[in-house]
Structures are given as C-alpha cells and as structure tokens.
Amino acid sequence: MTTTIDPPERRETAVDKLRNGRAAVADRWHHAPRWVRWVLLAAVIVFFYALPNKEFYQYLGPIPTPGANFTQVLFTVSIYVLLAVGLNIVVGFAGLLDLGYFGFFAVGAYTVAVLTSPSSNLKTLWPWLLVVPIAIALTMVSGVMLGTPTLRLRGDYLALVTLGFAEMIRIAAVSSTFLKGQRGFSEIPHPPGKYADGRPFFGVLDARPYYWLVLTLIILVVIGVRNLTHSRVGRAWISIREDEDAAQLMGVPTFKFKLWAFASGAAIAGLAGALFAGKQNFVNSQNFELLNSIIILAAVIFGGSGNIVGAIVGGGLVAYMIERFRGIELFGIELYEYRFLFFGLVLVIMMIFRPQGLIPNRRRAAEFKDRRKEVIVGE
C-alpha cells in the first residue's frame, strides 16, 4: 500500500497524523505473516471470552462500567455487535439504507415470546431452542415481504419505509392485545443446558453464559458473512453498491441480490432478538424504541460501513460508550443524561471529518477520496 500525497495547500494537522498512524498500523497488519495474524486474532478472541470474569476485568482500570453490572453491559454490547454485523450486510455491502433495522429485532424477540411464554394467548409453550429457527425464518420472511415492494424504489424512500415499518411494529406491540403492550410476556424460557451438578447453565443472575453464547454466535456469523462476501453473492452486492445500473447491465440480477441482502440482514436481527428474549425472560413494548435502529445504523457508519471489523468495532464502541456514561458525574452533572446529546454531536463531527468511518473498507475509502477531488460548480 502506498501512502498518498496530500495536496500542497493542506498542512499536516493532528488529524492527519492520527490518520497516517492508523494507516501504518493497517499496513503492518496486512504485511504480517499469516501465523502472526492468527495468533493475534486468537489472543483477541480469548481476551473477549475472558472479559466478563471479575477476576480478570478488575485489573483493567477504567474499562469496567461503574454505574452498571459489567457483565450485563457486555451482553448488551454483544447484542449490538451482532446487530451491527447484520446491518453491515444491508448498508455496508449492498448499500441499502435501512433505518428500521431494530424492527426485525423486535419481530425475532416477539416470535420467541409469543411461542414460548405461558402468558401468551397461544399457549404453545415450546422450548426456546425449537423457536429460535422459527424466529429467524419469520424475520427473514418479514424482510422479504417488506423488501419486495420497496427495494424497487430509490434509496431514500427505502430509508423512510423501513423507518415506518419499525415504528409500525412498535405501535402494534404497544397497542394490540395479542402482543400485550406494556404488560408484555413473562417467563420466557432460557436456553437449555445444565452444569454437572444439575444447576442450569443459563440462569437468571449470571449474564456470562449468555454473553459467551452471543460471542460464539458472532464468531460463527462473521465467518459466514465473510465467506459470503468473498463469493459471487458478495461481489454482486458490492457491484450494486458501487453502481446499480452498471451492475444490472453486466447481468447481475440486482433486485434478487438486494432482496437477499435485506433478508439475510433481517435473519441476523431475528437471531439477535431471539437471544435477547431468551436472556431477558421478559419482552414488552418498551424494549423497541425507534432510537435503537438509528443507534445501530450510526454504529455501522461510525465503525466503517462495508467492513466487518469496522462494524464490530463500531457496534461495540457505540453501545459501550452509551453505557459507560452511566454513573459518571462531571462538575455536578450526571453525564448519562447527556449521552445522546454527545452521540448526536459525535455523529455530525464524524461525518464531516471522517465520513468513511473508523476502520473503513479500503475500496470505499478510495471512493470517498475520489469524490472529494471532483469539481463542483458554484461552491
């Protein structure tokens, strides 16, 4: 990778230095021998498996959250990471703007709740593990149903329709008697599994097993998504993102692949929703505020859309930062109250100075650079 020379009128600023430093790190990573990369990756994975143990995280200084149970926070963060990986397929690879991604999460969680909870009207009381594939399939179907009419439209209309969809799901959850609104569904069964002494592995108090489960699933999903993006499907997605008309002319069935991206993204959200319901034991309409959809989208863009590592880092950082504000007081004000204010400002500043995200996809970064050089009349 060669370093590019900036136009002469730009001075080297602190931002540039940071940018070059990051480029150097990325450069080293790409040129390291394969075994070094594997060892480092394994170390990172082991670190994240060890993270929720108190014996480990108490030595990590400022990382554990003071205002909340750190293991619980880690579970929340891991769910956000899973969602970010899923949304990255839709936004990052296929370039479709989905503002209602959390709606699919809600579909997954509610499917589990309706089919397993004793407080549901259906009284099916199926075990959790059986319902998870059903939840994934149902969210996928809802993705196809929503995508079929809307994916033919222009990008910003898609954004609006998805936003409307998420809001409709939320309103249905609040208002319909079948979905029980605020009262919600209780006693949703936990995932199965027992310790040797007969205690259930997935209990109420300890969030660690759930975190490990989600972490494992994240790794599996990432492997799957990675393979997918290196296949014909992934190339089709990227060609659609770069130029849909050109892709169509080259013989890519764009509508089909857009629908695939939409559906697979939805399926991952459904999985996340099912996991959330299994952990939480309780699902009601308050879990699915519209802001969450926007937070996940922002996380993907923040991390670097089109790049799986970027999406993971973005999802993790954004979810963690929001929780990290809890319980901190600065000059006598509770910072947690200001968390979304900061979040909004960070989004604006980020888009102005680094629109490609923290860890961008190389091709996208080049595209952004290219656009900057294009001449615009009258500016």
Next chain:
Amino acid sequence: MNFDGLFSNFGELTTTGLTQGAIYALVALGYTLVYGVLRLINFAHSEVFIAGAFAAIWTWNGFGLDQNSQVSGVGSILFYLLVAMIVAAIASAGTATVIERVAYRPLRKRNAPPLAFLITAIGASIAISEAFGVYTRRLPQGAPSLVSSKPLFHVAGVPIDSIQLLTIGAALVMMFALDQFINRSRTGRGIRAVAQDANTAALMGVNKDRIILMVFIAGGTMAGVAGLLYDVRIQTLTYSVGFLLGLKAFTAAVLGGIGNLRGALIGGLLLGVVENYASGLFGSQWKDFAAFAVLVVLLMFRPTGLLGESLGRARA
C-alpha cells in the same frame, strides 16, 4: 372495526383531522423545499419545528403567562399570538440556518455521498432534541390557553371552534405567501433554477449557497409558525414530540409528491384526515399506525406522490 364510531363522529373527525393536517402541511413544506433543491431528506427539520414551538412558549413565559393564565380581550390575544409567531419563526429559521451551516455545508464542500448527509442530519436531530430535553429536564412545558376551544358556529351540525379556524387559516395564508415567494420573487426564481439544475444555475450566476440558505430559512419560517399553532392547539409541549410529527410531515410531503409545494398542502391535510378516520375506525392507539401504513402502501403504488415531484418543473 367500529363503523358507528366513524360515522357518528364523521364531521368532527374531519375538522380535527384538517386542523392537525394543516400543521403537518406547514412542516411538510420544509421537507419538500429542501428535498426539491438538494435531493436530501432533512431529517433535522423536526427539530426546527420543535425550536419554534419552544420559542413560542418561552416568549409567553417571558410575558408572565403560564398554562394557568387567562387572557381576555381580542387585542391582547392577537398581540401575544403575533409576537410569539414572529419569535417562533425567527427561532426556527435560525435553527435551520445553523443546521445548514454546521451539518450540511461542510459536507457539500467535500462532495460527500448522500448517506453521509443523512447521518449528519440524524446526528443533528438527536443532538438538538436532546439539548431541549436536558434543558427542560424532559418535562412537558405548558402553554397558556389563548384561543378558546368553545364552538364558534356549526356547519351542518359540526362545531367549528376558533383554534381550528386559526390553525387552518394561518396555514393557508403562510402557504399562499410561500407560493407567491417561490413563483414571483427574484429569489424564488433562483430557488426554482437551482432545483432544476444546480450546476447550470450556478454558471448563470445564481449564488447557490445563498439560495440553499434561503430555502432553509423559508422552510424554517413555516416550521416556526407550525410550532406556534401546535402550542395553541395542544397547549403542552414535550421535547420528543418533534420526531413523530416530523416523520408524519415527511409522509405528508411524499404523499403529495415531494418537491411539490401544493402537494405538501394536499398531502398534509389528507394525512391528517385519514389518520383521524383510522382512529375513529380502529381506536385512537392505531392512529400513528395508519399514517405509516398509508406511506408504505403509497410508495408501493405511486412513489411519486399524488401530484408528482415538481419544484424544479414548476412554472419557470
């Protein structure tokens, strides 16, 4: 399905729907103007509306009026309304200007992709809304009841009160003024030119940045008046109401044909009426659901809206 509820209250549902729709229409104008010129969903426009609504309430508070005070005399009521309207319009236009300067212009200079604009818009929207939330401690703010909600007269058995008259009347007047501004004035011609073809307009000597700023100011003024009317009508304001109202106003803009000023009026009124009928039919908790269902169905069958997209194609 409660058809009796719908038919027995049909008249009242229509008038309240038209009143609410007039507010949607005014906010929708801001979306439609910005979209027509920049091809950009100004997600932060809901916060432009909220800024105006808060400014109006704080103006009344500045005169020593709170939600319990009674004002009598047509002259003083008109005075309070007029002052609050001017302040609200200035506050909204100012907020819109700040958003355009801080969030959009730097991106335009860098020729950023459309996605980046949407993200900054969302960021600005969240930041402004949260700033109001923190400042008001997330408590609802009360507005004085300046205009009486007693029925003024009856049309075919349907009571009409002065709030409804004021809201619809003010919205129509503002719409007419904006329409004249866009179609008659020199700046309006510039706006239409930039909407048609920004680069050619710039080559013909139109100052694109100034025109874009004017568009934001015009949209902001409309949103400010909408904020005032919202205060008069609902008499209480929470920092978070802007989001849903903004989304519905955008729906209204799409419904009428985004980029089309008259479409925004028709879309707004229609949306207000339709969601009121739906609430009569299914119960009021399904009101918002109906609004979005309209949007989804509309985009499936007629994505260009009822009147088509046409700020650029308007009478040149």
